[in-house]
Amino acid sequence: MDVECTSRDLLLRLDPAEGRRSGIEAALRAAIRSRQLSVGAVLPSTRALAGDLGVARRTVLAAYQQLAAEGYLHCRQGAPTRVAWTPPAQPRAHDRRPRTPRWDLTPGSPDVSAFPRTAWLAAMRRVVRDAPHDTFGYGDPRGQAELRAALSEYLGRVRGVVTDSARMLVCAGFNQALRLVCDTLRERGVTTFAVEDPCSPLYREIVADAGLSVHSVPCDGEGLRVDLLAGSAAGAVLVTPAHQYPSGATMSADRRTALARWARERGAYVVEDDYDGEFRYDRHPVGALQALDPEWVVYAGTATKTLAPALRLGWLVAPGGLMPALLRRKERLDRGGASVDQLVLAELIRSGDFDRHVRRSRVAYRRRLDRLRALFPQVIGTAAGLQVMLPLAISEARVLARARRRGLALRAVGPYCSRPADPGLIIGFGTPPAHAYEPALAALAETVRTS
Amino acid sequence: MDVECTSRDLLLRLDPAEGRRSGIEAALRAAIRSRQLSVGAVLPSTRALAGDLGVARRTVLAAYQQLAAEGYLHCRQGAPTRVAWTPPAQPRAHDRRPRTPRWDLTPGSPDVSAFPRTAWLAAMRRVVRDAPHDTFGYGDPRGQAELRAALSEYLGRVRGVVTDSARMLVCAGFNQALRLVCDTLRERGVTTFAVEDPCSPLYREIVADAGLSVHSVPCDGEGLRVDLLAGSAAGAVLVTPAHQYPSGATMSADRRTALARWARERGAYVVEDDYDGEFRYDRHPVGALQALDPEWVVYAGTATKTLAPALRLGWLVAPGGLMPALLRRKERLDRGGASVDQLVLAELIRSGDFDRHVRRSRVAYRRRLDRLRALFPQVIGTAAGLQVMLPLAISEARVLARARRRGLALRAVGPYCSRPADPGLIIGFGTPPAHAYEPALAALAETVRTS
Numbered sequence: 001m002d003v004e005c006t007s008r009d010l011l012l013r014l015d016p017a018e019g020r021r022s023g024i025e026a027a028l029r030a031a032i033r034s035r036q037l038s039v040g041a042v043l044p045s046t047r048a049l050a051g052d053l054g055v056a057r058r059t060v061l062a063a064y065q066q067l068a069a070e071g072y073l074h075c076r077q078g079a080p081t082r083v084a085w086t087p088p089a090q091p092r093a094h095d096r097r098p099r100t101p102r103w104d105l106t107p108g109s110p111d112v113s114a115f116p117r118t119a120w121l122a123a124m125r126r127v128v129r130d131a132p133h134d135t136f137g138y139g140d141p142r143g144q145a146e147l148r149a150a151l152s153e154y155l156g157r158v159r160g161v162v163t164d165s166a167r168m169l170v171c172a173g174f175n176q177a178l179r180l181v182c183d184t185l186r187e188r189g190v191t192t193f194a195v196e197d198p199c200s201p202l203y204r205e206i207v208a209d210a211g212l213s214v215h216s217v218p219c220d221g222e223g224l225r226v227d228l229l230a231g232s233a234a235g236a237v238l239v240t241p242a243h244q245y246p247s248g249a250t251m252s253a254d255r256r257t258a259l260a261r262w263a264r265e266r267g268a269y270v271v272e273d274d275y276d277g278e279f280r281y282d283r284h285p286v287g288a289l290q291a292l293d294p295e296w297v298v299y300a301g302t303a304t305k306t307l308a309p310a311l312r313l314g315w316l317v318a319p320g321g322l323m324p325a326l327l328r329r330k331e332r333l334d335r336g337g338a339s340v341d342q343l344v345l346a347e348l349i350r351s352g353d354f355d356r357h358v359r360r361s362r363v364a365y366r367r368r369l370d371r372l373r374a375l376f377p378q379v380i381g382t383a384a385g386l387q388v389m390l391p392l393a394i395s396e397a398r399v400l401a402r403a404r405r406r407g408l409a410l411r412a413v414g415p416y417c418s419r420p421a422d423p424g425l426i427i428g429f430g431t432p433p434a435h436a437y438e439p440a441l442a443a444l445a446e447t448v449r450t451s
Numbered sequence: 452m453d454v455e456c457t458s459r460d461l462l463l464r465l466d467p468a469e470g471r472r473s474g475i476e477a478a479l480r481a482a483i484r485s486r487q488l489s490v491g492a493v494l495p496s497t498r499a500l501a502g503d504l505g506v507a508r509r510t511v512l513a514a515y516q517q518l519a520a521e522g523y524l525h526c527r528q529g530a531p532t533r534v535a536w537t538p539p540a541q542p543r544a545h546d547r548r549p550r551t552p553r554w555d556l557t558p559g560s561p562d563v564s565a566f567p568r569t570a571w572l573a574a575m576r577r578v579v580r581d582a583p584h585d586t587f588g589y590g591d592p593r594g595q596a597e598l599r600a601a602l603s604e605y606l607g608r609v610r611g612v613v614t615d616s617a618r619m620l621v622c623a624g625f626n627q628a629l630r631l632v633c634d635t636l637r638e639r640g641v642t643t644f645a646v647e648d649p650c651s652p653l654y655r656e657i658v659a660d661a662g663l664s665v666h667s668v669p670c671d672g673e674g675l676r677v678d679l680l681a682g683s684a685a686g687a688v689l690v691t692p693a694h695q696y697p698s699g700a701t702m703s704a705d706r707r708t709a710l711a712r713w714a715r716e717r718g719a720y721v722v723e724d725d726y727d728g729e730f731r732y733d734r735h736p737v738g739a740l741q742a743l744d745p746e747w748v749v750y751a752g753t754a755t756k757t758l759a760p761a762l763r764l765g766w767l768v769a770p771g772g773l774m775p776a777l778l779r780r781k782e783r784l785d786r787g788g789a790s791v792d793q794l795v796l797a798e799l800i801r802s803g804d805f806d807r808h809v810r811r812s813r814v815a816y817r818r819r820l821d822r823l824r825a826l827f828p829q830v831i832g833t834a835a836g837l838q839v840m841l842p843l844a845i846s847e848a849r850v851l852a853r854a855r856r857r858g859l860a861l862r863a864v865g866p867y868c869s870r871p872a873d874p875g876l877i878i879g880f881g882t883p884p885a886h887a888y889e890p891a892l893a894a895l896a897e898t899v900r901t902s
Contacts, residue, residue, distance in 0.1 A: 009609040009729070009806055011738050035615070036607040042803065100585075112587035121579045128572045133884060134551075136563035136759035156487040158460040164486070172623060172785040179784060206783050278460070287462050308587035310790040332657050333630065334623040338789060339761040352493065355460055433584060 010037075010044050012053075020055050024063040032072050035086055043073070043081040102407030103440035107246060107387035107428030108309075114364070114434075115308045116348075116357045123347040127340060135343065141327055141336035143170025143315070150349040151315055155301065159277050160287030162294040163317040169326055172337055173314045174273060175206060177300045178238070180333070181271055181316070182210035184325045190235035190269075196224055198247055198416035203238060216418035219244055223251030226258040236269045241289045242277040246416050246426040247389055248381010256289050263296035269319075270297045276305045276385035278358050281366045295319045303345060305386060305430075306358050311341055368429045368437055375441055379427070386430035389413065392423040393450050399425065408443045461488075461495050463504075471506050475514040483523050486537055494524070494532040553858030554891035558697060558838035558879030559760075565815070565885075566759045567799075567808045574798040578791060586794065592778055592787035594621025594766070601800040602766055606752065610728050611738030613745040614768040620777055623788055624765045625724060626657060628751045629689070631784070632722055632767070633661035635776045641686035641720075647675050649698055649867035654689060667869035670695055674702030677709040687720045692740045693728040697867050697877040698840055699832010707740050714747035720770075721748045727756045727836035729809050732817050746770045754796060756837060756881075757809050762792055819880045819888055826892055830878070837881030840864065843874040844901050850876065859894045 012027040031037045043049070046064060050057040068075040074084045127135075135144075142148065148165040155161035171177040182193060193207045197216035204214050217229045217237070224239050239259065241251035251259075263270045272289045280286070290299035294317075302314040318326055330336065348354040369382055379388040392399055396412035403410045413424035425448070432440045463478040482488045494500070497515060501508040519526040525535045578586075586595075593599065599616040606612035622628040633644060644658045648667035655665050668680045668688070675690050690710065692702035702710075714721045723740045731737070741750035745768075753765040769777055781787065799805040820833055830839040843850055847863035854861045864875035876899070883891045 009809065011609050011611045011736055031608075034613065036611060036613075038604050038607070041604055041608060109588055113584040115584075115587040117579050121576060124575060124579070125572060128568050128575070133564040133566070136566040136761045137560055138760040153489050153492055156489070157482075157492060158462050160462045160487060162485065162487075172788070175783065176785045202783065209780075209783055285462055309589040309786075310587045312785060312787070312789040329660075332626065332653065332660055333784075334627045334763060335760075336763070337623070338763045338792060341789060341792070358460065 010049070014053070021059050021063050021066075024049075024053070024055075024060060025066050028063065028067055029070075029072060032083055032086065037083045037086075039083055039086045041083045043083070045080070101409035103436055103443050104409040104431050105427050105429065105440055105444060106409050106411045106431060107426045108304075108431075109428060110305050110308070110361065110386060110430045111364070111433055112308050112310070114361060116353065119348060119353045119357070120344060123344045123351070123353070124340070127343045127347060131340075131343060135339055139336045139339040139342075141331040143168065143337060144339055144342040144346065146346040147342040147349075150346040151301075152317075154349050154354070155288075155299070155317065159274060159299075159301070160291045161299050161317055162291050163299070167294075167317050167320060167323060169316045169318060169323070169330060170337055170342055171314045171316060171330070172334065173304060173309075173312045174275065174300055174302050175202070176333070177314050177316050178203060178206050178271065178273075179210060180326050180329050181236075181269075181298055181300075181318075181322075182207055182212055183329050184322055185236050185269060186211055187325060192233045192235060194229055194232060194234035194237035196239060196244060197418045198245075198413065198421070199238070199418075200245060201415050204418075207238075218419075219247060219249060221249050223249050223255050224259065226255050226262055229259075230262055234268065235266075236271065237263075238271045238273060239289070240273045240275065242274055242280070242286055243381070243383070243385040245273070245275065245385075246381075246387055246413070248383070248385065248387065250286060250383055251289070256292060260289065260292040260296065264293060268296070269322075272297055272299050274299060274301050277301070278306050279362055279365055279386060280384045281362070281369060282383050290317060295321075298322065306354070306361070307345075311345070313337070313341065313345060364434070365430055371437075372427070372429050372441065375445060387426050387428045390425045390427050390448070392425060392448060394423070394448075396423045396425070399423075399448055403443075403447045406443050406447060408440065408447060410444070410447070461500070465504070472510050472514050472517075475500075475504070475506075475511060476517050479514065479518055480521075480523060483534055483537065488534045488537075490534055490537045492534045494534070496531070552860035554887055554894050555860040555882050556876075556878050556880065556891055556895060557860050557862045557882060558877045559755075559882075560879060561756050561759070561812065561837060561881045562815070562884055563759050563761070565812060567804065570799060570804040570808070571795060574795045574802070574804070575791070578794045578798060582791075582794060586790055590787045590790040590793075592782040594619065594788060595790055595793040595797065597797040598793040598800075599766075601797040602752075603768075605800050605805075606739075606750075606768065610725060610750075610752070611742045612750050612768055613742050614750075618745075618768050618771060618774060620767045620769060620774070620781060621788055621793055622765045622767060622781070623785065624755060624760075624763045625726065625751055625753050626653070627784070628765050628767045629654060629657050629722065629724075630661060631777050631780050632687075632720075632749055632751075632769075632773075633658055633663055634780050635773055636687050636720060637662055638776060643684045643686060645680055645683060645685035645688040647690060647695060648869045649696075649864065649872070650689070650869075651696060652866050655869075658689070669870075670698060670700060672700050674700050674706050675710065677706050677713055680710075681713055685719065686717075687722065688714075689722045689724060690740070691724045691726065693725055693731070693737055694832070694834070694836040696724070696726065696836075697832075697838055697864070699834070699836065699838065701737060701834055702740070707743060711740065711743040711747065715744055719747070720773075723748055723750050725750060725752050728752070729757050730813055730816055730837060731835045732813070732820060733834050741768060746772075749773065757805070757812070758796075762796070764788070764792065764796060815885070816881055822888075823878070823880050823892065826896060838877050838879045841876045841878050841899070843876060843899060845874070845899075847874045847876070850874075850899055854894075854898045857894050857898060859891065859898060861895075861898070 014023050014027050046057050046060040050060045067073045074082045148168040152163045192215050193212040194215045194217050197218050207214050218225050290297040299317040303311050379390050381388050411426045465474050465478050497508050497511040501511045518524045525533045599619040603614045643666050644663040645666045645668050648669050658665050666685050669676050741748040750768040754762050830841050832839050862877045
């Protein structure tokens, strides 16, 4: 009975007024009745529990046998003693999750079925085996030095970002990065934060959570209307120059220089959310806006689209003057992120596995995009990224209701816009696994047809 | 030259006014001069770059050869082309880290050299190999269902916590958990948050960051003075009943019931920081306070002391009524934590490896504690945890200065207290690796001797 469970811990509330054996029995019964122990839970071995309680082993054995007789426990020679019964469960109101749709074309995710498990695991093995002990202690709140070095090489090479390790801050995804920047800028006297219109509703909430007023500035086919921003009270602005989220426009060169000039002259900060800068499908990738003025542009990137949302890894490249405040806030928020995944990502970037994965993914996504364009020539914003906009001839509500009936998850344009807009869908063509892409498009075609 | 680098990405700013070959050369030169590319960085293969730019491969080859001739690049037959030179680095003001001390007896960390790398890696392999694809997508913001189930079984069994998966929220360590609770309670009208005195200064900062006033309530040998709390305006209180941090007292049974009564009658919340509840060295572990009133006590636990700070894994068990607000805030803060580590921890708990590691660690720490008590019989708070208080006969500043000279990292009591207190040290006897423990104690003995 001692084989595997000598190391199990169990907290028993023993009543000293009761006899020893009956006391142990009562405490175990209470633990099971109160669901402190659930069905299948392994009990401590009789030897371990006897040692912990300072009683003879036969006392514990007798208590276990009594409870087995009462139906509470399963005792078998050579196997650990387990709980056999628990009172009926209460309904769990909060434990329901929405039903998984059959097909998913909502934006925001890459094809996670293509996550490079083998390369990730191989790098993980090297890191966990070889890392010095202090890797497992509290890490540098800026992020592991190895990752900051690898990222600054990578971002310089691929996105033209002007940086070094000292200006990088690894974050738990872009949400946290945005919150850190908002808190830091509010502390510096910023009261109004401009966002693009359309924009992810979650980002408007994060800005508001930080105590800032949100000011929505319209976008057109060249990106943010910088002329309209100039007339506002905004002390900072969040933009997606490489590929406007979610409309898909690329910010024009004129708008970029106008935005950088606005920032410098106003003494305002631009937050550049470069969430999918790696996926550009025409010949000339557009570098990061940050390079135009690294003193007024905070660059933000993420591993969500290139690898997986589940990693929760993002990064900021910030003007040197903002770093101490960002760092202090990051430390208070979570004392820095988990270290091992950061070292694994650094290893993948250094070895070239990361670049290989991105290039492979880009080819696959470009094929998906071609297929989408062939079926829906009206889609907008196809130069980059993993989402396009599909204008609708009928109402969003009607299309979403149809899609639900077909088990197809879709996202309407409406919630992204702060003003009424023409009906449309934001199609995340990277989301489904490869084998589900064609059926998902077929379901989409059925869903949006007007007749 | 194409062997390994065809998959590398590179962003080049090409000036269309320049001839093709000289344009490529100029762009590469600029990229190297501006540190966009650093020494050793691998360039795209000539075939890949030629494809990307829409030029003949020989044009790229000629440009590479020219730059190699100028000393910018290393080109060798059969090896990838690499950057050979970068302009001298700027001094990096923020990139300095404090020098690692020779011995470390500061509190807050377990012996990370004992992290169970093999068990962790084996569980990681199973998880990364076998997990369904959607594991790599955005996870449940409450935390992975497997971990919440494993933790609710574990916390019920070992700490007597009354819970189920639906009341659990996995967090990025206790800092984030505290911030989430503070934000949620402020939203419900709480304005004053009581903390123990002494208390971690970081926690006072987190409470203040959330816009709450901090009210420090003295502790004595039985824990928090609940009578003094009752006279305050506090709408919530943070306590460490199992092992007061940092003084080491265990909250007495009378204080526990008095605190639970205060909470219920006042309609106030108690946050129980059970940071080291697994490490109890005398016979009867004291269960979680939360079991006295799960509707008014928010329980918080962590893997920092049992496994490693680097995991940044903690959890809340919250009254059902607080869950929706906590969850909404967690989602905005970081959209839920990284999934894979959570599944690995769930696997370790389920397999019994976690319990085995805790039990093994407890034996090792008990031995360390015995040794510490033999050398310093005056230490206080030795019933549990990984830290004790060592009263000093000389000033803290003098002891810290001596310790610094010896390369011994120590933490004084002063910063934990909101009022002047007797001088003392908080000794983290779990921090050093096993081989460094005796020398660290010898250095401590030298440091604190009065003569």
